[in-house]
Amino acid sequence: MNQNEIAVSMKIPELKCVESRTENKRFHYSRFTLSPLRKGQANTIGSAIRRVLLGEVEGTCITRAKFHNISNEYSVIIGIEESIHEILMNLKEIVLRSDAYGIREGSIHVVGPKKVTAQDIMLPPSVRIIDTTQHIANINKSITLDISLQIEKGRGYIIQNPNNYNPKDEIFAIDAAFVFPIDAAFAPVQNVNYSIHSYWSENETQEILFLEIWTNGGLAPKEALYEASRNLIDFFLPFLNAKEENSDGTNSLSDDITPSLPILHISTDTKRIAFDQMYIDQLNFSTRVYNCLKKANINTVSDLLNYSREDLMKIKHLGEQSVKEILEFIRNIQIDSPGNPV
Missing domain, CATH: 2.170.120.12 (DNA-directed RNA polymerase, insert domain)
Incomplete structure (x- = not known):
């Protein structure tokens, strides 16, 4: 079975909120499940998301x-x-x-x-x-x-x-x-707990990840989980875009080899999801561009992708050079949008 056949046969894990309650304004609780997962995946995901929930959510x-x-x-x-x-x-x-x-x-x-x-x-x-x-x-x-x-x-x-x-x-x-x-x-997440349930299915061991989140009301557990997931994606983007260089300055991953790597089969979709959910203050825009976009109520990359070149030129104090900087960013992350074809 080749890589494509394996990918088709695998079921995509699904996240569900199975319980949610608010005991008071400062006590919010939700329990989520993520399944099906292969053996070992639940612990990897649970450990990583727990650390980010407790330490990285604003x-x-x-x-x-x-x-x-x-x-x-x-x-x-x-x-x-x-x-x-x-x-x-x-x-x-x-x-x-x-x-x-x-x-x-x-x-x-x-x-x-x-x-x-x-x-x-x-x-x-x-x-x-x-x-x-x-x-x-x-x-x-x-x-x-x-x-x-x-x-x-x-x-x-x-x-x-x-x-x-x-x-x-x-x-x-x-x-x-x-x-x-x-x-x-600052942390709105007060506590996180995860547990794993293993079961036998389709001739292999599969797992269900149970995730419990308590917050102080500053964020709902679902909001905290979304932000933590976005942060985790941001952490790994450098690895996703990394290219190893030889001593002569050439890339060791040549164009004819790179597409065969399994991670690059999903890189376009992953990058779109990751960047769509990023806030513009996480990007390397100049101060001038950042201030103009914020005043125009453009807060995320997803918001930005709804603007065409003509729309961007209409933003107050955003000159032609700044528009070029924005469009160059979109080309670099290789995201196509109806308003900004690249």
Whole structure:
């Protein structure tokens, strides 16, 4: 049996969501199955996707809080039950969702007496709060609580080191305002578990991968799985496009040999799926091109492929040279689209 016959005889694995529940706004759970898989494949996929889900999926956190007339984080404001440190810990627990990259700003301006919750945070349109009932502070007198917040989107964890931090060193710490860093746990995925079920089918051992995902509501488990899968594809694109060069500068994989490699039989479709799902900020576009595309609400390669040369030329501040840069990118990844034939 040749390679093509093997590919035809294999069943394409199918992903199914077999269970999904939301116990509260900050607890989302889903269980997925992927099958059929050959022996050993389930563990390879499960281990890789678990690591990416826990470490590479992006989330949004409050990373700075600026108070006025405060000397240190253990200070107490008369009329507020919580210390500054306790307020910072409460801000750390707030779960946010943002569709925009870069630093965003929020604020709290509340006059007491009042119970201050996450609902009292004023945010830009690109950021929203998952659980607006989360407690921040109790004001029991007629005083004002005024806090400026810095919000960032990132991945993993940032542990602030107070020994190396001086609030007055911050660029935006002015007058009597002190800025305090907040440890950031960006990861929206709280836990991942996978298990494998083996069974005998068609004269061979096959496997089913069971994948359980818990999130804090910043992303739904299905969204987190999609992002993790996209990231995993991005990791392997350099291998997919790699060519080994000889010492004389020529490629050791000649044109007549390359098409016979099994991985290259699926390279075109794989590259299309991978690039379609990529965001434009993951590409090597110049700053000018990136800013123009973002202002035109072009966020992914899939969005970009809907634009013809004429459509791109109509985008404000996107000149002919920039359009050539975009079209060259499309030609390099060898993706054909109705709007941009290459």
